[in-house]
Amino acid sequence: MLEVRLAENLGFCYGVKRAIQLAEDSAEPDTRSYTLGPIIHNPQMVARLAEEGIGKIDTLDEISEGTVIVRSHGVGPHVYEKIERKGLGLVDATCPxxxxxxxxxxxxxxxxxxxxxxxxxxxxxxxxxxxxxxxxxxxxxxxxxxxxxxxxxxxxxxxxxxxxxxxxxxxxxxxxxxxxxxxxxxxxCTATDQRQSAAVKLAGQVECMIVVGGRNSANTTKLAQLCAEKCKTYHIETAAEVCDEWFATIKKIGITAGASTPDWIIKEVYEKCQKK
Ligand code: SF4
Incomplete structure (x- = not known):
């Protein structure tokens, strides 16, 4: 029977949770909201927000009305000035x-x-x-x-x-x-250190690690690199990428996820592994 273990710290950090909550709360039937850049480096989350009516823009020049959501990475002062000059709404989700x-x-x-x-x-x-x-x-x-x-x-x-x-x-x-x-x-911020230490610890206790998160997420990629120094590691974005052949000869597998990986994706990966 395969043992599937989750890292002690994984997935969304405080700042990302807060940003997504603020973005979702900003959705209103008659005002369009847009995140300035992807809210997090996770394509599945960006797609989910789009379904809720929250779009994404890359520059303020793309819109003339609506509300702009500043993501957890923050922006420079000129962006706030331009939002005000253009008369746009603002939801500031800059991480504290x-x-x-x-x-x-x-x-x-x-x-x-x-x-x-x-x-x-x-x-x-x-x-x-x-x-x-x-x-x-x-x-x-x-x-x-x-x-x-x-x-x-x-x-x-x-x-x-x-x-x-x-x-x-x-x-x-x-x-x-x-x-x-x-x-x-x-x-x-301690969130990164905690996720990295927990991932390295778990990678030292299992035969194989699955690191879940956007391929364009720097913190997820870093987790995958650290785990790869300890054991065979796969970096995947969704449960659909979990392969049967990974489990042929192993008895213990670990799962971790970057600070921008939604809980529902981690759960899907966990459940799929448990069925192996
Ligand atoms: S600083 Fe970055 S990693 Fe830390 S809680 Fe904020 S958004 Fe998350």
């Missing part, structure tokens, strides 16, 4: 942890610091923090990038909320050489 990083970056900049965000500059959350920090703020994602920065009078450091705690510490160590006046706010 992201808001904290944005506010800290702005406060550092207002205080005359060079702002450095430790994170992936292409990630929408980091882009939103960069915009709050104003012109001149930079993002670094490696020790080498930190070393390449010049010396500064004052330095203010924040992190992408989903950045690795260990790597943040190592990059900050390099940044400490760049100024004698360094202020640091470690704005890393």
């Amino acid at each position: 942890h992201v808001r904290k990083a944005q506010s800290a970056a702005k406060a550092f900049a207002d205080d005359g610091c060079q702002v450095v965000i430790v994170g992936d500059r292409n990630h929408p959350e980091v882009q939103s923090i960069l915009e709050w920090a104003g012109a001149g703020a930079v993002a670094v994602a490696s020790e080498a990038e930190a070393e390449d920065l010049p010396l500064y009078g004052r330095l203010g450091i924040v992190s992408q909320t989903t950045f690795s705690g260990v790597k943040f510490k190592s990059i900050v160590n390099k940044l400490l050489d760049k100024s004698s006046d360094v202020r640091i706010l470690r704005t890393i």
Whole structure:
């Protein structure tokens, strides 16, 4: 009999749950609502919201009326200004942890610091923090990038909320050489760490892991990479991808899911595995 185990922490984090709830609550019969970018990196959830009448736009230029839902990654100040200028409604689902990083970056900049965000500059959350920090703020994602920065009078450091705690510490160590006046706010959210630790722990106890979540979800992909270091791992988006042959020779399988994976998809995968 196959034993199917779920990771202790998996699936939606607080910020994503909140954003989806706010989006669903915004649906009204006579006003169209649109998320600015996909609400989360999960195509099935985006499709479900579309069925509930909540569309997706990539830029504010696509609409002239309706309500805009700002997703958990947040946006820069110019987006709020444009929403107001166009007379659009606003539902702000920026995760409070992201808001904290944005506010800290702005406060550092207002205080005359060079702002450095430790994170992936292409990630929408980091882009939103960069915009709050104003012109001149930079993002670094490696020790080498930190070393390449010049010396500064004052330095203010924040992190992408989903950045690795260990790597943040190592990059900050390099940044400490760049100024004698360094202020640091470690704005890393525990949801990512918890999901990663639980996934690694489970991957060490089973023969095979299934990681459920969007292929375009960075946090799900990271979970799959971590699990793959411990055991055979499959990254899937839905239960339809679960294959019989995976179960031919194993007795114990683990399941985890990224912070943007809906509960109903995790449940479908779990139930399908239990029938093997
Ligand atoms: S991972 Fe953390 S910071 Fe990001 S949306 Fe979830 S709770 Fe918020």
